[in-house]
Amino acid sequence: MPEAALDFADEPPEAQAARIAELNDRYRHHGATSVLQGALRDPQAGKLTLVSSFGAESVVLLHLVSVIDRRTPVLFIDTQMLFTETLVYQQELAERLGLEDIRIIRAADAAVAKEDPDGTLHQFDTDACCDLRKTRPLQTALKGFDGWITGRKRYQGTSRAALDFFEADGPDRIKVNPLAHWAPEDIRAYMDENRLPRHPLVAKGYPSIGCAPCTSPVAPGEDPRAGRWRGQDKNECGIHIVDGRVVRRSEPMNVIVTDAGFRQDDWQGNAVLDLASDTDPNTVDLSAAPGLIRVDFPSFADGRGFTIARQLRLRGYKGRLRAHGHVIADQYAMARRSGFDEVEIAPDLAARQPEAQWQFRADWQRGDYQSRLRG
Ligand code: SF4
Numbered sequence: 001m002p003e004a005a006l007d008f009a010d011e012p013p014e015a016q017a018a019r020i021a022e023l024n025d026r027y028r029h030h031g032a033t034s035v036l037q038g039a040l041r042d043p044q045a046g047k048l049t050l051v052s053s054f055g056a057e058s059v060v061l062l063h064l065v066s067v068i069d070r071r072t073p074v075l076f077i078d079t080q081m082l083f084t085e086t087l088v089y090q091q092e093l094a095e096r097l098g099l100e101d102i103r104i105i106r107a108a109d110a111a112v113a114k115e116d117p118d119g120t121l122h123q124f125d126t127d128a129c130c131d132l133r134k135t136r137p138l139q140t141a142l143k144g145f146d147g148w149i150t151g152r153k154r155y156q157g158t159s160r161a162a163l164d165f166f167e168a169d170g171p172d173r174i175k176v177n178p179l180a181h182w183a184p185e186d187i188r189a190y191m192d193e194n195r196l197p198r199h200p201l202v203a204k205g206y207p208s209i210g211c212a213p214c215t216s217p218v219a220p221g222e223d224p225r226a227g228r229w230r231g232q233d234k235n236e237c238g239i240h241i242v243d244g245r246v247v248r249r250s251e252p253m254n255v256i257v258t259d260a261g262f263r264q265d266d267w268q269g270n271a272v273l274d275l276a277s278d279t280d281p282n283t284v285d286l287s288a289a290p291g292l293i294r295v296d297f298p299s300f301a302d303g304r305g306f307t308i309a310r311q312l313r314l315r316g317y318k319g320r321l322r323a324h325g326h327v328i329a330d331q332y333a334m335a336r337r338s339g340f341d342e343v344e345i346a347p348d349l350a351a352r353q354p355e356a357q358w359q360f361r362a363d364w365q366r367g368d369y370q371s372r373l374r375g
Pocket residue numbers: 079081122125126127129130131133134210211212213214237
């Protein structure tokens with residue numbers, strides 16, 4: 001860990017975005033161990049903690065951390081709804097790996113007594129229960145850190161398809177995802193090679209393990225996460241911050257397209273000005289505009305969004321311009337020439353129009369007559 005963590009609390013959004021981009025550039029071609037080792041020592045990453053559920057695959061990151069620096073703080077959220085097997089596994093694993101700074105975090109007693117006195121909240125409002133027992137305790141525990149290490153991976157669904165090693169987590173914290181590029185077979189191979197103990201419930205049909213009331217076994221051929229909140233429209237327990245407000249998010253995150261390809265949104269938690277496609281750009285107060293303006297492109301609409309971007313640039317707007325909505329790969333060059341910096345699309349559109357199509361379009365300057373004139 002860096003000896004003295006940098007204070008990123010008052011870092012402007014543009015500076016945070018630039019710092020994250022630099023970290024991703026620096027570690028772009030590194031493997032998981034190297035990313036983790038670098039992040040734990042890199043002053044630009046700040047003071048980090050590993051957040052672990054001690055679930056089915058957690059042992060991989062816990063082992064990596066124990067090898068690099070066993071004094072790394074590890075946060076374990078005990079929702080008080082966990083399987084007994086998880087609690088036993090947590091203690092045995094921490095001891096076996098020699099982890100020296102395990103911090104067990106729980107919801108405040110007063111909050112539980114008020115909001116879930118009989119422990120049945122999960123039966124009628126799982127979002128509220130996760131908020132009480134996971135999200136808020138984690139947010140409190142993370143206050144002393146500049147960022148946290150997660151075990152999230154790209155293969156875990158379209159919402160994570162563009163996951164980078166480093167990403168923003170609100171305005172003053174980052175997430176580090178060293179295993180972003182790992183496949184399921186990499187996880188299995190790492191466990192085998194290092195003879196790491198499995199969570200005992202994996203052998204009983206639980207490939208993904210959360211709280212006991214919300215986790216059921218998975219049948220052969222089912223999605224590994226099918227047993228989490230089975231039958232409910234919910235697949236994440238975390239929070240998301242929009243315009244400074246904490247909101248729950250269970251829907252997939254959009255994909256951002258830039259000249260460098262797909263990536264996750266690095267602007268989360270920062271102010272955004274959303275403009276509808278029929279906005280008159282001359283009525284927009286640019287003196288009060290935030291660092292990112294997002295222009296909507298509805299399905300089957302004409303190209304008014306391109307005109308809005310062009311006008312905003314002509315009026316001197318220097319912030320980021322993002323085309324948002326039903327923009328297709330064929331329109332990328334036009335969007336860039338109009339003054340947009342990037343495009344935001346839904347995961348299903350990203351799945352139908354993969355990165356390679358957009359990266360080809362990213363060569364937009366070749367068709368830009370102004371660039372050709374400039375030589
Ligand atoms: S997973 Fe279920 S029991 Fe656990 S915190 Fe969320 S709703 Fe509550």
